[in-house]
Amino acid sequence: MKINIYNFLMCIICISLASCQEQIKENNLALEYAFNDSYWRIESPDGSADSLKIVDHQGRQSLLLNPGQKAILKDIAFKNFVVEFHCNGQVPGFGFRVQDPKNYEYLYLRMMMSGNRDALQYVPIHNGNLPWQLYNYPQYEGNAIYPRREVATIPLSMKDQLVSGKASDSLLTAIGNEGVEFSEESFVDIPDGSPAYIYDPRSGEALLFEAKEEGIVFLDIRTWVHVKAEVLENKMSVYVGDMDTPTFILDDLKHDTQAGGISLYSNFGEVHFSDFSITEIERGDTQSSEKDAKRIAPSYITKWHLSEMFVKDAVNFVQQADSLLKHRDKFKEINADKDGLVNISRFYDDMDKTILLTSKIVSDSEKEVTLNFDYADHLVILLNSETLFDGGMNFRPPPNKGAEGRVFVEDERTKLKLQKGTNWLVFVLSGDNRQKYNWGCIAKLEDLDGISLE
Template structure:
């Protein structure tokens, strides 16, 4: 899921508005977004409102959010802007161009993933879904270096206590002697060869640790991080710690670029925000970002007919699909985005359901063509009513899916045995029934020789 400007004239034209924009940003003062009830509304995960909590945390005057809480900025909307803040917590997030609580652009920071390619995540939110498996690197996830605070150095001989699973009483006692309290429910985990951590589900507290020559160093990710986010038309630039050079740039924001609200989020733990300010960028001085880099190969299947959602019968779903085709007039045309990705939550909000997607492939002769594709959460592929593929993730992706189930067009392949003339390709696609996050697919033909897509 994965052309440059070709002539000097276009380049010259593009430079002038950028220079004008830089001057414009200098002249418009930033608005300090003070933590007052007039400015901010706190909302819980169930939609109820809560009290605005302002505290002194690690030397900063901060707004405190409980896990899964959101803070909405009252009465102000922005299209193009520069937002700056400090945050402290496991997974702080920013919503912008917010239309309502179910539809907005979203950026969040994975503090545990410092230095990795998925330390930052951008997702367009439609109908409340959070499709992180669909929008991934290199376009929609990026790297960032987050500061760490050393809280303890244990002697090297304790390395034998660093075993996956429940933390030993000995390690808990040694940590307690260092002033670090973890409950008996705590465990050690090693997601990959570069990340090791201890986690306490009782307090939702986590520390990273790493082995060095001087011992076993425990690192706290709950430190202040300086962030700046600049949004201009369909481009977002994210700065972390270094306010001069962006660490992550998204050139293709998915939702429309209309004005919308601002919100701050807490996911997977408590989060603090401080020093929040925003500077509006005048639309008349903002350069347009769209260019030919965003054109994709014609091999992608981008135009589909989609059914209304239905409850899939796991045994008799073929007859269900055949019945749907008897009412083809109820299907509607949908188009994949500029990456060829079809995010079903753009069209429907019930992720416990299934949809049927169809398109017609016309071949000038009998031939075999390889289809590359990927999906979330469960997919059945049919060609002319014959099942070619039937697979699913059930939230916990099987090992062969890799990359935590992220959707990449070359992850799956099947061969389409096309007949001369029209062939009906059908995807029967089910949503993420457990978490209601991911519901989408991407597909392309390896070869278009003698083949056309209708």
């Protein structure tokens, strides 16, 4: 009898909880997920379980993630939702629609880049790779303003001490007198187009600096930032600080529109999170964005045939390519993204390898046409077995490439001398075997007069 009563009570409780959940969905109510072991589990960079750390930080009780750690919301999946939280750190990240540890949508904040066009970054994670060079502004990166915390001010007369290179003893003493300790290993960097900063490799500490009327002010980027993201079908709107006006809108999330998990990430330095809540959206009135999608020019090469992966012979790669092309029937047909970008991580996961991409170009006569293209990480272009281009970034992008190696179709160009009839364009494309981030390309012909892409 006691067992029957117990079972009856548990049934009532389960029905009540389910009813509450449905009511929350219907009324679009925010659910707070406190940072405790009931809701969250912590993973170390090697995938092992770790302990959850709750600390008081700059006036807020927060979850602390060490570099490389992630926090995973347990056993709950969301498709359309609004998420809201506060974060504090160098590069806080938010993963959503997580299908498994290596496949999900990802948004992260570059706190050092406040006010710049790359302050926010969206990337689709395929096979665990982070292709930030492929997905760039203005579509996949956005501007945002982050608060700064002033920690030291030194006289303007010391401006000549702030030059790129090893930090001088007088500079270290001056900021030390302001209560900011940096070791003798510290250095100053003043990059073009990015904030100037001082960095201590011993402690991992970094401060921005800028000249103001009152002196040279040193700024800590690690302050609390209020973030909200609305995810609806294949669109995302991101709010930073101002919860009424989005600072970044993306209308082409790359993964399939389906429910998935939620994760929080710390990529560089410690990151704190607090006040995490999710409002699930149950709406069926949104249509696919196909009719709103911007159509790219037909001169983009969007249909390719992809080979299996192989280990590239640095000397005899042309012979390798010719040998593989004899078995072109084993290649698989793939389509580029809507913007013409080909992300090889969608198909393969080993960035130590190389693949072939082939495209058939049919010309009505002998003619010369310009091919615009870009790539990551190393590319050889062959036309009818003749080498036209051989270039790589090797972590230091060539000067003519996009900022920090970002991939833009106008960055590179070469002439294609087409023969009448069929021409085979071949990309021999190698992955980023150092950082394991970027592996892809984009290409278009300057005109299609008398030319067809098949």
